[in-house]
Amino acid sequence: MRCSLCKKDKAVIKYRHSNMYLCADCFKKVFEKKALVVLKRAGVLRGSGKLIVVAVSGGKDSLNTLYVLHKYSEIYDYDVIALLINEGISGYREYTIKGMISLCNKYKIEYKIVSMENEIGFTVDFATELYKKRKIRWKPCTVCGVFRRYLLNKHAREMGADFLATGHNLDDEAQTILLNIFQDSLYRVIQADYISREIVPKMVPRIKPLYYIYEKESVVYALLNKIPAWHIECPHAQYGMRADIRRFLNKLEDLKPGTKINLLLSREKIIQKTKSLKMPMKYCEICGEPSTHEICRACQIRNVINKFL
Amino acid sequence: MIRVKIISRAKEIELKENKIIAEKLIRKLGFSPDEVVVVRNGEVITEDDEIYDGDFVEIIPVASGG
Numbered sequence: 001m002r003c004s005l006c007k008k009d010k011a012v013i014k015y016r017h018s019n020m021y022l023c024a025d026c027f028k029k030v031f032e033k034k035a036l037v038v039l040k041r042a043g044v045l046r047g048s049g050k051l052i053v054v055a056v057s058g059g060k061d062s063l064n065t066l067y068v069l070h071k072y073s074e075i076y077d078y079d080v081i082a083l084l085i086n087e088g089i090s091g092y093r094e095y096t097i098k099g100m101i102s103l104c105n106k107y108k109i110e111y112k113i114v115s116m117e118n119e120i121g122f123t124v125d126f127a128t129e130l131y132k133k134r135k136i137r138w139k140p141c142t143v144c145g146v147f148r149r150y151l152l153n154k155h156a157r158e159m160g161a162d163f164l165a166t167g168h169n170l171d172d173e174a175q176t177i178l179l180n181i182f183q184d185s186l187y188r189v190i191q192a193d194y195i196s197r198e199i200v201p202k203m204v205p206r207i208k209p210l211y212y213i214y215e216k217e218s219v220v221y222a223l224l225n226k227i228p229a230w231h232i233e234c235p236h237a238q239y240g241m242r243a244d245i246r247r248f249l250n251k252l253e254d255l256k257p258g259t260k261i262n263l264l265l266s267r268e269k270i271i272q273k274t275k276s277l278k279m280p281m282k283y284c285e286i287c288g289e290p291s292t293h294e295i296c297r298a299c300q301i302r303n304v305i306n307k308f309l
Numbered sequence: 310m311i312r313v314k315i316i317s318r319a320k321e322i323e324l325k326e327n328k329i330i331a332e333k334l335i336r337k338l339g340f341s342p343d344e345v346v347v348v349r350n351g352e353v354i355t356e357d358d359e360i361y362d363g364d365f366v367e368i369i370p371v372a373s374g375g
Contacts, residue, residue, distance in 0.1 A: 001358065012355065013353070016342065171371075215371050215372065216343055220353055224353065231316060231369050233370070250341055
């Protein structure tokens with residue numbers, strides 16, 4: 001198949017919902033342009049000298065985000081630093097850390113690694129063992145997500161970040177919309193699309209440069225650019241509901257290509273109609289970090305797990 | 310013979326076919342085209358491309374990470 005844009009080179013990807021084919025060069029341009037649209041809409045390129053801290057796990061999405069943001073930082077006036085939270089997931093995180101260090105060394109990108117064990121007192125592996133023994137009710141993905149967000153925001157803020165960029169792609173977002181609807185969390189559906197919609201003191205605004213990029217595009221981009229990403233899944237992913245929703249959405253997308261993007265477009269329309277709805281933000285009575293509860297989820301979980309240390 | 314390495318299953322199989330469309334191979338392995346990327350002899354291909362006798366194919370899972 002030939003590229004639908006340049007009509008010259010061999011295609012590397014097919015967009016089933018639009019029946020479009022792209023060659024490697026055209027695909028890379030389209031991919032980067034989609035990320036640039038988010039940066040422009042989110043106001044990242046307004047003014048100069050901004051600092052973007054990129055939340056990196058070492059997987060393809062966060063490394064692609066880091067790579068693209070670094071590439072644009074050579075054209076636009078902002079700085080990029082990578083931030084990795086090591087949650088202590090053995091047989092997984094040690095490999096993905098290598099990927100981040102390798103990319104950062106190659107492109108001379110500054111990075112910081114924060115150990116969850118040092119900061120919080122336990123690892124996700126430890127919390128998983130407690131969950132398997134039914135000593136705690138929180139699944140590994142919940143514990144990981146809560147503390148990753150907590151530490152990313154805290155450290156990005158201390159680093160002086162104007163924005164915290166994450167590697168969430170279109171598939172992640174479509175899954176999250178359904179997950180939140182299934183959990184009756186409408187606020188979470190509308191509080192953020194490609195940028196967090198509310199300005200909250202102590203909360204670094206989050207941007208998602210890969211918001212309009214399918215997970216499949218992310219894999220192809222990483223392969224074409226020789227991004228040192230490990231194409232492996234977290235060993236604890238099986239415990240989360242996300243894996244079921246991913247399978248369900250993939251099945252729907254196969255039957256009706258365009259399903260996932262339509263979910264995102266619907267959310268954007270809902271956000272426009274519900275601008276007045278605000279998430280009731282408070283500050284945790286224990287640690288002082290922003291939260292929707294009197295005591296934040298991180299402190300709630302920490303108080304229980306600390307009893308087993 | 311077509312050699313196929315399925316990364317997510319850490320498994321390698323051999324197909325006694327002279328020619329197969331990538332999408333047919335993907336579905337034969339139990340995936341949909343949105344769930345995997347096909348790399349033929351080191352080059353990324355689309356699901357509409359053909360795979361021939363003697364080719365080495367890697368099936369890369371789209372889902373990875375946490």
